[in-house]
Amino acid sequence: MVLATVLLVAAWVYGYLKVGTDAAPLVNEVLPGVARVEENGDLLIARDEAGNVAGYAAVGEAPGYGGPITVLVGVDPAGTITGVRVVTQRETPGFFRLIRQSGLLADYDQQTVRDPLLLGQDLDAVSGATTSAEGVANAVRTAVREIAATGLNEPRPPEPKSLQIGVPELVLVLLFAAGYVGHRLRNGAWKRRVRWEALLSGMIMLGFVYTAPLTITMIISLLSGYWPDWHNNLYWYLLIGGILFVTTVDSKNPYCYWFCPFGAVQECLSAVSGAKPYRPRRLRQTLTWVQRGLAVIAIAMGLALRRPGVAGYEPFATLFDLRGTAVEWIFLALILVVSLAIYRPFCHYLCPLDPVVDFVAAGRRWGKELVSQWRRQRTSA
Amino acid sequence: MAQTKNERVKQGLLLAFVIVSVVLVGLIWADGLVEDVPATPSYYRGAADDGQGRAVTAVVPAGDTPTPAAAATPHRPGERPQEDAQDGDEPLILPSLDDDDA
Numbered sequence: 439m440v441l442a443t444v445l446l447v448a449a450w451v452y453g454y455l456k457v458g459t460d461a462a463p464l465v466n467e468v469l470p471g472v473a474r475v476e477e478n479g480d481l482l483i484a485r486d487e488a489g490n491v492a493g494y495a496a497v498g499e500a501p502g503y504g505g506p507i508t509v510l511v512g513v514d515p516a517g518t519i520t521g522v523r524v525v526t527q528r529e530t531p532g533f534f535r536l537i538r539q540s541g542l543l544a545d546y547d548q549q550t551v552r553d554p555l556l557l558g559q560d561l562d563a564v565s566g567a568t569t570s571a572e573g574v575a576n577a578v579r580t581a582v583r584e585i586a587a588t589g590l591n592e593p594r595p596p597e598p599k600s601l602q603i604g605v606p607e608l609v610l611v612l613l614f615a616a617g618y619v620g621h622r623l624r625n626g627a628w629k630r631r632v633r634w635e636a637l638l639s640g641m642i643m644l645g646f647v648y649t650a651p652l653t654i655t656m657i658i659s660l661l662s663g664y665w666p667d668w669h670n671n672l673y674w675y676l677l678i679g680g681i682l683f684v685t686t687v688d689s690k691n692p693y694c695y696w697f698c699p700f701g702a703v704q705e706c707l708s709a710v711s712g713a714k715p716y717r718p719r720r721l722r723q724t725l726t727w728v729q730r731g732l733a734v735i736a737i738a739m740g741l742a743l744r745r746p747g748v749a750g751y752e753p754f755a756t757l758f759d760l761r762g763t764a765v766e767w768i769f770l771a772l773i774l775v776v777s778l779a780i781y782r783p784f785c786h787y788l789c790p791l792d793p794v795v796d797f798v799a800a801g802r803r804w805g806k807e808l809v810s811q812w813r814r815q816r817t818s819a
Numbered sequence: 820m821a822q823t824k825n826e827r828v829k830q831g832l833l834l835a836f837v838i839v840s841v842v843l844v845g846l847i848w849a850d851g852l853v854e855d856v857p858a859t860p861s862y863y864r865g866a867a868d869d870g871q872g873r874a875v876t877a878v879v880p881a882g883d884t885p886t887p888a889a890a891a892t893p894h895r896p897g898e899r900p901q902e903d904a905q906d907g908d909e910p911l912i913l914p915s916l917d918d919d920d921a
Contacts, residue, residue: 531851718830728837732844739848748851751844763850769843776836787837788844 439800442734449738450661456744461497461510461525468512468521469493481588484512491515494589497525498581501671502573504528504655504747505664509574511581517551517590522578528664530655530747532761533570542571546578551586551594555579569671599669606650606673609643614680617696633695637702645699649758652677652693654733654790655750658740685798694785694792700754701785707777715781725787733790752789 465484466472471492472484482495493514499506505528512521522543527534545561553560557575587593613636620632644651656678659665668675684692694701707713717725732751740749753770756762762770776783785792 716829716833718826718833721830721834725833725837728841732841736848743852748848751847763847765843765846765850769840769847772836772840772843780833783836787833788840 439797442730442797445734445738446661446741449741453662453742453744456742461495461508464510464523464525465495465512468495468510468523469514470520479588480584483589493520494585496581496584496589498577498579498584500573500576500580501664501666502527502529503533503569503659504530505659505662505744507570507573507577509577509581511578511585513551513582513585513589515590517586517592519546519549519551519582522546524574527570527573528659528745528747529570529573530750530755532755532763533747536761537570537574540571542574551582551590551592555582569666572670599667601668601672602670603672606643606648607676609639609648610673610676610680613640613644613697614676614684614692617692618684620696621690621692636697637705640697641699641702641706644697645702645754645758649755650677651699651752651754651758652681652791653750653752653754654736654794655740655746657791657794658737658746658749661737662741662744662746664746681795682798685795686802689799689802691795691799694789694795698785699758700752701782703757704773704777704782704784707774708781711778713777713779713781715786717786729787729789730793732788733793736790737794752784 462475462477462482465475465482469484469492471486473487473492474485475495476483476485480496484492484495486492493512495510495512497508497510499508501507507527507529508525510523510525511519514520524543529537540562542561546555549555549560555561555575555578557571561575583594616632616636616639620629620636623629623632650673656674660678666674681691681693684690736749736751740746743749751769753762753766753773756766756770773784773788780786
């Protein structure tokens with residue numbers, strides 16, 4: 439545990455020092471006729487050979503699914519957007535593939551700094567990659583606001599932020615409540631019934647309807663400091679915060695065996711085939727360390743590269759969104775087939791979240807032990 | 820003896836499953852890292868040739884207080900765009916754009 443902590447801290451420090459991109463050399467990719475670029479605070483002024491102003495550019499940043507998305511936007515002196523380039527992004531490759539294929543950036547053709555530039559309004563939404571698309575759109579609006587205010591002297595008022603609470607958030611709260619109540623039921627039959635109803639609800643709603651299970655990408659984003667805007671990402675805070683809170687306070691995992699959608703799918707297959715848990719004593723230690731090793735490597739990679747999206751390997755999107763590479767489909771198929779022979783094979787041998795929850799629980803025990811020792815010392819003194 | 824043999828086969832299959840899964844996870848990571856191609860602009864607005872081999876859109880004449888071209892949005896009275904480079908900033912000179920690869 440100490441070694442893993444040291445490794446993860448080192449990865450975090452490395453990622454923190456390494457991150458950063460100079461956007462000025464990229465200006466000619468979003469503005470035509472650029473011969474040189476002057477930096478004026480956050481505004482980049484592009485000039486042509488004769489020294490005339492060919493346009494303005496600025497960098498905008500906004501949270502995506504895996505972390506901040508940075509874009510460079512070019513605007514001509516008339517206020518029309520001439521180009522949009524994604525400079526850095528930390529999204530899961532599948533999500534960003536969708537963005538590139540959707541032509542979202544092409545929607546900015548002929549848009550101006552005076553347009554709303556809102557998804558679903560003058561820009562088409564991107565199905566299956568909503569958070570990533572919103573990140574791109576918000577980043578572009580941030581850059582456009584900078585150009586409008588400091589380059590064109592047309593400051594745009596900041597968009598009012600309103601808290602968005604919808605069905606996903608309510609479903610999540612209800613599932614947490616079901617887990618909390620279910621854990622405390624003494625009647626075994628009722629406990630099983632509540633657990634199955636929560637599992638199936640989680641599978642359908644969090645899995646197939648919203649495709650929003652807990653992933654290691656979210657944990658790495660949390661550790662990297664890439665926290666999304668809570669006004670329109672309350673679900674993210676409820677899911678991570680709820681699990682960490684209950685695990686820390688109650689020493690119980692409210693998620694994995696109560697409403698994890700992928701766990702529910704495996705459990706359904708195991709229920710159909712009658713598969714039982716299988717943890718041979720000879721291999722238990724080895725398998726535990728393999729699972730922990732995968733989690734530590736994933737988190738270290740995500741922190742060092744500051745790309746949470748790349749570190750995730752759970753086949754959730756492949757199953758619930760029917761979207762993945764050939765390797766991801768093979769991985770999913772293997773897990774589903776083995777689920778017919780062994781109870782929850784992904785959860786027991788491969789899931790990176792189990793070691794994270796174990797780590798939090800171990801930290802809680804360690805903290806309790808420290809507090810007890812301190813109290814004993816005070817009492818004896 | 821049969822049970823022991825069965826148990827060994829099951830353990831072997833379990834190990835094989837875990838090893839194959841670890842390899843697949845490694846391939847998933849490698850896929851994700853290789854796909855590290857920043858999205859080159861899927862949008863770059865075409866522009867007219869100004870007759871000297873340069874692509875331009877709207878251009879503001881050079882001067883002490885540059886103002887946009889007449890067709891552009893008018894400034895508010897008394898306001899000037901802040902276009903002077905800060906002291907000590909070296910303007911970045913970019914190569915010629917005769918070959919437009921957008």
